[in-house]
Amino acid sequence: MADIDTWAVDLAEVGAVYPFQGSEVIMVVIVMVLWVVWHVAQISSEQRKEREEVARFNSRDDIKDKLE
Amino acid sequence: MGNNLDALTTVFTEFYYWVSIPLMFLIHVGFCMYEVGASRRKNHMHTLMKNTMIIPLVTTTFFLFGWWIYWAFPNGPFINGGLDLASGEANLPWSPTMGTNLEDRITGVFWAAFLLFSWTAASIVSGSVIERITSGAFWILAVVIGSMAWIIDASWGWHYAGWMVVKLGYHDAYASGVIHAIAGGFALGVLAVLGPRLGKFRADGTPRNIDPHNPWMVCVGLFIIYAGFWGFYMACNVPLISPEGIGGQITGETWTATTIYLTPTTLGAITVNFLLSLSGGMMAAYLVSGGNAFWTYSGGLAGIITASAGNDLYHPMQAFLIGGAGTVCAYKLHFFVERKFKIDDAVGAVAVHGYAGFIGLVICGFVLWGYPSSPYEGYAAINPLGQLAGAVIMFFGLGFLPGFIVAGLLKGMGILRIPREIELLGLDFSEAEEAEAAAEDVRAATRDLMK
Incomplete structure (x- = not known):
């Protein structure tokens, strides 16, 4: 699931660009358990x-x- | 980035920290080399892996909670307020600034620079406990020192608003205490519980030398640590900031490099002081050890470590003398503690890092007595009592005690020390047997081909 679908943007208005934004806590919990x-x-x-x-x-x- | 100057400053700062990271990586390479060189042939691979696995374990845990501790704990245990949750929030592992983020180019490299300090803290402990600790126990201890204890002390005493800076006037620009004294103290706490290697002490209590299997490799390892130490110094600075960016009492418009406390210094100053304190340490160690190569190289490190607390402000001759004096004290203390308390520190890490760091903090309190610890109003000035209190907090409070307690718990669970039989035969004994059997198999097959 892409959180960015075009680079035709003003970069000054772009923050996080990694995929699956909103699921950070779940990812952290998974890594913590592992x-x-x-x-x-x-x-x-x-x-x-x-x-x-x-x-x-x-x-x-x-x-x-x-x-020996 | 508002304008071209902002953009250049940001990209320069990003690149500056980024370059410091591969340089500091060399510290870990050097530690691995000298630790393996110091171990006996029967323990090489386990010794190497014990130190190497610090990298993934401390990296993961430093991302999960270490970095948040730094930003959330500067007020100490309710000394200067409670937890700083607002600053901590942006540095939680699920914060958007911890991922790829075009609005924030600094957090990632700043996090990584701190992380490399974490590896160093754990790696210092690693060398002292070789040839008898279990890997599993050591890796738990590595997380405790690398992602908890040291970063609490950094939050308290290596943060522009840390309570030790505000209340005690604590000054430790290049981490004599916040990395070295704490790691040395932690190692001593673990060693007190772990005990010496079999055969280290005679029946009458006098120590035997368990010499490195490869002294040359040990020395080159230390040489590589010197190279990595440049990155360490680099990462302790803010490379370029305006008075407006600091927002303190500095007037005018002159941009400067600063320490972590945002007090001004120059890269030129710390470069010269680094080299002179290294020289003072090496020359002193050469004399006091009778030209012993291991101690001369270690003395170079001890010299830098002793002078590091004040190397942002010292004159180079002060750095030289302080480096030399700290090295002599650390060397003498190593053998005194070994004989008196039967502590088997296999690589002298407690002395080179712990005692030298402690002594460096105390000396800094006298030499820089009265200097402001911060560009902000209301902070205590640097003073001998504050530095002594800081040294005790670093070495004993956040170093020795956690090391002693956690090692004690691991011992109680029966997982701290390897069985006696394995220690006698060597941690690599089974692997060596398997390798010999495989080699014999190949030799037999080769002989068959010749028939």
Whole structure:
């Protein structure tokens, strides 16, 4: 949906030109939710990987071997 | 834009801030280089990603709420009034001026210049906590410092109507406190909760050196930060404004560059002072560290940071001496705090940014004592007590405390520090194993082809 349909205008009288004007709050809410979800998903994925890695090395000797 | 002069001024200002942004981008490149250089081989890629992801996370949150905080909070916690909702409204993320708007050519570039300061604040913390913090915890802390804590302090003390400027005469033209002291204090708060890297301290409590895997890369990273620092200084100024545009007590018709407080300065002055404070810091650090390359480069940064609060007005020789003195104090404090409190600051960020910034604010209070903090009537003049109070607010109030509290919460949730096994083997251990297996697979296939 175009908010501008011609450039035959006096630019001094033109303000915002981006599409879907009027839906700014909805767009902000969507991005806000995605941002929070991103953190939750990232932390959950990082913790899962950490648990898997720790499970691979059951003993002190395992780690010692790998370090050598 | 009413006439050609207005148009030229607007387009010049728009372009001026726009150029400052890619220059400041170099600061982040430099931070990534020196942080990876300072880490051990087993942690490279995680270290790089930890810092790099500051960019999207702080950018998004600074758009969502950081920018609004700057415009809405200058009156402080009901010290000089309540929330400034009228100024905040035009800077809400859904305001028409935050999108492509032909009536407003400045908000976008001004927002971006502030955003790059936000990245810097978070990046300063990033280096100090390498090799043991989880990425997820760090990225939450990055949002707290980058899109909340620092921008509250900017609203209070780096705004022409900030309550600290009005009531305390706080002066911090190039952000000794509002970026560096707060980020250093925040890093110290996080480090106090996070603890040192395994093996950093001997059983008797004396520290071991965990040297950078690539000292040359660390130094070039710092060199690149120097280059980016020019953009940082640039973005701290209003490049061109008329007395009428300021609307304060300045008389006559002479246009000028100003600081963020709209007090007059010149690009010439800050250029010379930048270089002399860099020189003072480097020369002092070279001597005090016995020619150590890392500390000499870091000393250059510490020199600039110490003198930054007053570099709009200092004489170049003052900038040189202040830069040198602050650097020596920061260097000594780094090792004192490391030994006394067992703080493992992997890159010396608390010293270079936090202590140097704090000291710079205090020195500025004495050297510029009595100078007006603003072109407007009714503001306190610059004074030592106001600067000391400002330094405490920046380093401890908005830096150390939030860092300590949020890190404590993350620790309580069990997500602050990586498991001991992973710290010993390295954050990149699995990826390194996979890469080695893939390389071996290719080698085997190549051998088969030769049969």
